[in-house]
Amino acid sequence: MVSPMNGRAELRDDKVITPFGDLAPRPDIRPEVLLRLSGKLQTTLELSQLLEIFLEEIQQAVLVDGLTFHHEPTGTTLAVGRNSLHTANYRLQTQQDYMGDMTFHRSTRFREHELANIEGLMTTLVYPLRNALRYHEALAAAFRDPLTGAGNRVALDKTLAREVELSKRHDQPLSVLMLDLDHFKQVNDEFGHSMGDKVLKEAVKAITGCIRQTDMCFRYGGEEFLIMLSNADQSGALRIAERVRMGIGQLTFAGAKHLQVTSSIGCATLTAADDTEELVTRADTALYVAKDSGRNRVISDLDIEYARQSDDKAEAQAEPQASAEDTPPQLKN
Numbered sequence: 001m002v003s004p005m006n007g008r009a010e011l012r013d014d015k016v017i018t019p020f021g022d023l024a025p026r027p028d029i030r031p032e033v034l035l036r037l038s039g040k041l042q043t044t045l046e047l048s049q050l051l052e053i054f055l056e057e058i059q060q061a062v063l064v065d066g067l068t069f070h071h072e073p074t075g076t077t078l079a080v081g082r083n084s085l086h087t088a089n090y091r092l093q094t095q096q097d098y099m100g101d102m103t104f105h106r107s108t109r110f111r112e113h114e115l116a117n118i119e120g121l122m123t124t125l126v127y128p129l130r131n132a133l134r135y136h137e138a139l140a141a142a143f144r145d146p147l148t149g150a151g152n153r154v155a156l157d158k159t160l161a162r163e164v165e166l167s168k169r170h171d172q173p174l175s176v177l178m179l180d181l182d183h184f185k186q187v188n189d190e191f192g193h194s195m196g197d198k199v200l201k202e203a204v205k206a207i208t209g210c211i212r213q214t215d216m217c218f219r220y221g222g223e224e225f226l227i228m229l230s231n232a233d234q235s236g237a238l239r240i241a242e243r244v245r246m247g248i249g250q251l252t253f254a255g256a257k258h259l260q261v262t263s264s265i266g267c268a269t270l271t272a273a274d275d276t277e278e279l280v281t282r283a284d285t286a287l288y289v290a291k292d293s294g295r296n297r298v299i300s301d302l303d304i305e306y307a308r309q310s311d312d313k314a315e316a317q318a319e320p321q322a323s324a325e326d327t328p329p330q331l332k333n
């Protein structure tokens with residue numbers, strides 16, 4: 001069903017136009033146009049491509065500057081063409097599925113017969129759009145950890161490699177945080193495995209609440225997460241890490257009043273010499289140091305580097321100096 005949000009018209013997915021009054025304009029589109037459009041829409045499962053094809057085709061029948069598609073359940077918003085002052089909004093729905101909201105834009109007001117044509121053309125979009133949404137969802141699920149909704153290792157490998165490359169090419173900073181929940185085994189042991197699962201889910205919510213939309217959280221292992229911070233240098237990354245650590249520390253759980261969760265975080269920032277593996281290894285080493293030095297803290301790879309340098313310096317200073325006593329006695333002849 002294609003129904004305008006303003007309630008002026010209704011077009012059902014069985015392609016029968018529900019009369020909205022005898023005087024209401026009917027679509028004035030030749031069947032071969034609908035057939036061609038329908039054929040073209042079946043050539044792709046890519047949402048953005050589908051919308052591009054649709055806009056291109058309807059522009060031949062109605063003057064439209066652009067369209068925006070929004071699908072709440074998957075958080076998808078896509079815009080094609082130009083945004084303009086006047087809009088016509090539609091909700092796309094079959095009897096089983098809600099398929100999103102579509103907004104058409106243009107600089108002048110839409111007239112009734114134009115809306116009728118848009119609605120007529122939209123009937124061809126319903127099923128290709130549903131297929132594209134299902135494809136989009138299946139694709140997204142393949143890259144997501146089913147328990148927490150964080151990205152999985154497959155997604156991490158793909159995304160991080162791309163981000164490292166982009167960061168180097170555009171000379172922009174990139175940091176990663178390796179986060180591990182502290183004493184998580186005890187959470188399972190004392191509060192049960194399903195509470196453990198709940199903690200993992202809430203931890204991911206807390207993490208995503210502390211980072212930008214362009215940043216990403218991946219489940220690295222059981223209770224270990226990698227957070228990728230695009231465009232964040234070392235000081236920015238440390239600030240975010242501290243925020244994440246605090247956010248997790250403030251979590252409360254109904255039915256487990258005394259449960260308090262803390263996390264240890266290792267932070268590393270990409271250097272010119274790094275590849276993906278080196279960056280992750282440095283964050284992992286920093287995490288190990290955070291665990292080793294008491295947990296519930298953030299340690300950066302540079303802290304480790306400074307500590308190493310000052311150890312070297314101290315060692316060098318402690319090396320025995322050659323003194324008169326050290327010089328072997330000279331033999332007199």
Ligand SMILES: Nc1nc2c(ncn2[C@@H]2O[C@H](COP(=O)(O)OP(=O)(O)OP(=O)(O)O)[C@@H](O)[C@H]2O)c(=O)[nH]1
Pocket residue numbers: 147180181182183184185186188192193194195196197200221222223291295
């Ligand atoms: N509930 C739940 N537990 C998990 C999941 N994945 C891993 N775990 C548990 O996480 C625990 C991790 O324990 P350890 O590796 O000993 O680490 P820890 O207890 O957090 O100790 P530290 O990391 O040293 O602070 C194990 O008991 C795993 O069974 C999961 O998906 N759900």
